[in-house]
Amino acid sequence: MTAFYDEVQELRARYPEGTRSAILPALRLAQERHGWLSRKALEEVADALDLTPAYCYSVASFYDMLYLDPVGAHTIEVCTNVCCGLVNAQAVLDAFERELGVGPGETTEDGAITLRAVECLGGCSTPTIVAVDHRYRQSVTPDDVPAIVQGLRDE
Amino acid sequence: MSETTVRVAEGPALVLAGYDGEPLTSLAAYRAVGGYDQLQKARAQDPQAVIQELIESNLRGRGGAFFPTGRKASFIPTPDKIAKPIYITVNADESEPGTFKDREIMLKVPHRLIEGGLVAAHAIQSRHIYIYIRGEYSEEYEVLQAALDEAREAGLLGGVEIVIHRGAGAYICGEETALLESLEGKRGQPRSKPPFPAISGVYEAPTLINNVESITTIPPVLAIGPEDYAKIGAPPDSTGTRLFCLSGNVERPGVYEAPHGITVRHLVEDIGGGLPGDHRLKAVMMGGSSFPVMTPDDLDTPLDADSLGKKGYFIGSGVVTAIDERTCMVQFALRVAQFYMHESCGKCTPCRVGTRWLVQLLRAVEDGAAKESDFDLMIDVCDRIIGKCLCVLGDSAAMPVASCVTKFRDEFRAHLELGGCPFGADSQLAGLFAPVDQHAHTTVAQEAPV
Numbered sequence: 338m339t340a341f342y343d344e345v346q347e348l349r350a351r352y353p354e355g356t357r358s359a360i361l362p363a364l365r366l367a368q369e370r371h372g373w374l375s376r377k378a379l380e381e382v383a384d385a386l387d388l389t390p391a392y393c394y395s396v397a398s399f400y401d402m403l404y405l406d407p408v409g410a411h412t413i414e415v416c417t418n419v420c421c422g423l424v425n426a427q428a429v430l431d432a433f434e435r436e437l438g439v440g441p442g443e444t445t446e447d448g449a450i451t452l453r454a455v456e457c458l459g460g461c462s463t464p465t466i467v468a469v470d471h472r473y474r475q476s477v478t479p480d481d482v483p484a485i486v487q488g489l490r491d492e
Numbered sequence: 493m494s495e496t497t498v499r500v501a502e503g504p505a506l507v508l509a510g511y512d513g514e515p516l517t518s519l520a521a522y523r524a525v526g527g528y529d530q531l532q533k534a535r536a537q538d539p540q541a542v543i544q545e546l547i548e549s550n551l552r553g554r555g556g557a558f559f560p561t562g563r564k565a566s567f568i569p570t571p572d573k574i575a576k577p578i579y580i581t582v583n584a585d586e587s588e589p590g591t592f593k594d595r596e597i598m599l600k601v602p603h604r605l606i607e608g609g610l611v612a613a614h615a616i617q618s619r620h621i622y623i624y625i626r627g628e629y630s631e632e633y634e635v636l637q638a639a640l641d642e643a644r645e646a647g648l649l650g651g652v653e654i655v656i657h658r659g660a661g662a663y664i665c666g667e668e669t670a671l672l673e674s675l676e677g678k679r680g681q682p683r684s685k686p687p688f689p690a691i692s693g694v695y696e697a698p699t700l701i702n703n704v705e706s707i708t709t710i711p712p713v714l715a716i717g718p719e720d721y722a723k724i725g726a727p728p729d730s731t732g733t734r735l736f737c738l739s740g741n742v743e744r745p746g747v748y749e750a751p752h753g754i755t756v757r758h759l760v761e762d763i764g765g766g767l768p769g770d771h772r773l774k775a776v777m778m779g780g781s782s783f784p785v786m787t788p789d790d791l792d793t794p795l796d797a798d799s800l801g802k803k804g805y806f807i808g809s810g811v812v813t814a815i816d817e818r819t820c821m822v823q824f825a826l827r828v829a830q831f832y833m834h835e836s837c838g839k840c841t842p843c844r845v846g847t848r849w850l851v852q853l854l855r856a857v858e859d860g861a862a863k864e865s866d867f868d869l870m871i872d873v874c875d876r877i878i879g880k881c882l883c884v885l886g887d888s889a890a891m892p893v894a895s896c897v898t899k900f901r902d903e904f905r906a907h908l909e910l911g912g913c914p915f916g917a918d919s920q921l922a923g924l925f926a927p928v929d930q931h932a933h934t935t936v937a938q939e940a941p942v
Binding site for chain 2: 399403420
């Protein structure tokens with residue numbers, strides 16, 4: 338059996354036998370390995386959990402953080418909900434659009450970076466919150482944008 | 493890139509007790525401020541006695557529903573009455589727009605959350621705790637997991653198993669039955685109630701579900717005693733302190749611990765330093781985006797459930813977001829409606845379709861393409877959502893939209909007269925509208941009856 342299969346069995350052991358609770362952690366793990374949840378990735382999850390790929394797809398399609406289409410090697414997610422919006426989130430999003438040359442929901446041509454606009458990230462007192470590869474940066478202003486993008490390109 | 497301001501604005505320090513700018517993430521640091529003393533004390537007590545103390549304190553849920561925590565615990569059957577395991581799920585799926593306190597609890601006092609969970613486990617004689625943390629919280633998860641590992645190694649869990657379960661991005665999973673579905677490995681769609689989780693929760697077993705802040709408040713309640721706790725704040729119903737989430741157009745936004753009963757004005761003007769420059773308050777997003785917006789004439793309302801309730805407001809998750817005169821309230825309502833449209837799980841028709849209609853109607857108002865009768869139509873759509881779904885997500889779109897249409901009707905009307913937005917690109921929320929169409933939970937397109 339594959340290393341992925343074994344890791345999923347460890348996740349399963351955290352929950353009562355006969356339950357499907359390990360599916361979210363397993364989908365997250367598969368996404369970490371593949372970058373997104375391709376058909377192959379969903380089949381691996383299904384195999385490891387004794388579920389069908391269709392079931393795994395039905396669950397994955399519900400959650401915003403699970404990607405059913407290819408995404409860039411890096412993700413930049415800008416909070417555009419009300420609290421960040423009141424204090425300039427739009428300018429931050431615009432700055433990323435200019436710097437990357439793509440709009441929200443799009444990936445740069447080289448496949449390096451996906452830009453997303455997302456709902457409230459829970460950092461409302463330090464707008465604008467930007468999740469860079471799922472790590473929060475607080476109080477991001479348009480001036481910070483070039484360095485954030487460069488930092489990802491240098492990785 | 494500064495951090496969130498987190499401090500005790502007005503005493504006593506309870507949830508944040510011992511935190512003085514230095515996170516109490518290590519067991520040693522938490523022990524040094526009396527950490528886990530209450531767990532030891534509680535474990536020496538009869539479980540029912542602990543529940544009784546929570547009832548006497550009148551601690552109420554900090555997640556939004558304000559349900560008495562002790563009473564909720566008392567609904568859980570005792571192990572001799574049921575042949576199933578008993579579960580606790582801690583709701584750490586903090587996603588209500590404007591809410592950022594549970595995150596700070598996990599970053600600053602993670603052991604207090606664990607201690608509170610273990611006390612609750614003793615009280616209802618449970619050996620299984622799931623902490624459902626929102627998927628976007630990476631650092632918070634790591635800090636909490638590290639604290640949990642340390643507590644386990646120190647032998648503090650006492651046979652209770654705690655699993656931190658990470659979500660994957662869905663606001664609705666903060667709704668308790670949707671959370672249970674998600675935890676069971678399904679799409680996060682709410683269940684029909686009854687049965688309530690206390691009888692049939694996760695894996696069809698009795699389950700106590702509490703918000704992070706509610707659980708974290710348990711050790712300080714026991715530390716000062718329920719009688720004294722019940723005197724703090726605005727008794728009898730809004731006892732104790734809570735973490736207020738102050739944001740928006742204020743000089744000093746942050747997470748502030750203060751007693752229930754301080755006024756909105758005091759929080760915004762004194763603790764928060766008022767609005768920047770000469771700007772004037774236009775509205776307050778009160779309790780979260782799910783509730784009616786507050787107008788400035790109600791600024792002297794005390795922040796307790798009863799005082800707010802008398803004026804048609806909700807304390808929600810302790811959110812106070814100041815909105816100044818630079819914001820178009822049609823844009824505000826539209827942005828809020830878009831959020832709920834995006835987050836609707838799609839199960840109940842009034843919510844799935846109604847939130848789309850509200851977005852379309854508000855978009856038409858913003859573009860100057862609506863007609864006067866559309867205002868009443870929006871109110872009508874709101875009325876047809878509220879109370880007609882399995883959960884309150886639809887209500888959460890309808891209440892703020894209806895309040896904006898009602899309280900800011902002149903501003904709505906000005907859009908019709910001008911044939912467009914009087915604020916245009918000058919509104920603080922201008923242009924924030926397109927992106928939310930990504931990754932909608934449902935893809936059903938339905939046209940509004942215009």
